Amino acid sequence: RKEVEQDPGPFNVPEGATVAFNCTYSNSASQSFFWYRQDCRKEPKLLMSVYSSGNEDGRFTAQLNRASQYISLLIRDSKLSDSATYLCVVNIGLTGTASKLTFGTGTRLQVTL
Amino acid sequence: EPEVTQTPSHQVTQMGQEVILRCVPISNHLYFYWYRQILGQKVEFLVSFYNNEISEKSEIFDDQFSVERPDGSNFTLKIRSTKLEDSAMYFCASSRDGTTNEKLFFGSGTQLSVL
Numbered sequence: 001r002k003e004v005e006q007d008p009g010p011f012n013v014p015e016g017a018t019v020a021f022n023c024t025y026s027n028s029a030s031q032s033f034f035w036y037r038q039d040c041r042k043e044p045k046l047l048m049s050v051y052s053s054g055n056e057d058g059r060f061t062a063q064l065n066r067a068s069q070y071i072s073l074l075i076r077d078s079k080l081s082d083s084a085t086y087l088c089v090v091n092i093g094l095t096g097t098a099s100k101l102t103f104g105t106g107t108r109l110q111v112t113l
Numbered sequence: 114e115p116e117v118t119q120t121p122s123h124q125v126t127q128m129g130q131e132v133i134l135r136c137v138p139i140s141n142h143l144y145f146y147w148y149r150q151i152l153g154q155k156v157e158f159l160v161s162f163y164n165n166e167i168s169e170k171s172e173i174f175d176d177q178f179s180v181e182r183p184d185g186s187n188f189t190l191k192i193r194s195t196k197l198e199d200s201a202m203y204f205c206a207s208s209r210d211g212t213t214n215e216k217l218f219f220g221s222g223t224q225l226s227v228l
Contacts, residue, residue: 032214038156041202042221042222043219043222044204045219046216046217087155087156093161093169096212097163097168097211098144098146098161098162098168098169098208098211099144099146099161099208099215100158100161100169101148101156101158101217102158103155103156105154105155106155
């Protein structure tokens with residue numbers, strides 16, 4: 001089983017649509033969870049951290065289910081500028097030690113007019 | 114926002130040659146990292162570095178690889194004898210501390226092409 005598994009997509013959605021991405025992870029000792037965004041041939045950029053209580057940042061909502069080892073990202077009112085690859089990322093480093101991020105292969109989103 | 118800078122942005126080298134990839138982490142950060150991404154594949158952890166020593170390294174980071182912080186600002190990745198399969202985008206990152214939700218700041222990467 002892959003350490004972090006995502007549907008590669010692509011997801012093609014019209015502007016204004018709501019789109020959801022899912023991710024599962026295999027290491028139950030994982031400490032923290034993130035969604036990163038990566039544009040073509042660019043560095044990953046942190047979109048948001050993910051907490052069990054669920055968290056929202058504008059049009060983006062992330063959710064973590066530790067029991068199911070499942071992470072989700074919801075994007076509402078999609079915009080053309082949201083077109084990118086969304087990376088599910090898990091930190092298996094221990095608190096007080098260096099981070100060790102494990103990346104999924106990413107889900108490609110294409111928002112169209 | 115503070116930035117991690119990497120040089121060069123592109124590096125072309127012949128198989129068997131040594132390359133050094135350079136990074137300037139954010140000035141008050143204490144943890145430093147190298148990740149790589151082969152074209153079309155996921156981002157992979159190579160090594161973490163703290164207090165002038167390697168904290169952890171992956172199985173990719175074999176004896177051909179080494180890291181160094183030669184002065185107070187630079188953080189380098191050396192590949193001693195490059196192979197074709199070393200061709201990838203190499204990202205440097207840094208973080209301020211070791212809390213688990215601490216944000217990693219990534220540089221814009223060095224594209225290494227081994228011919």
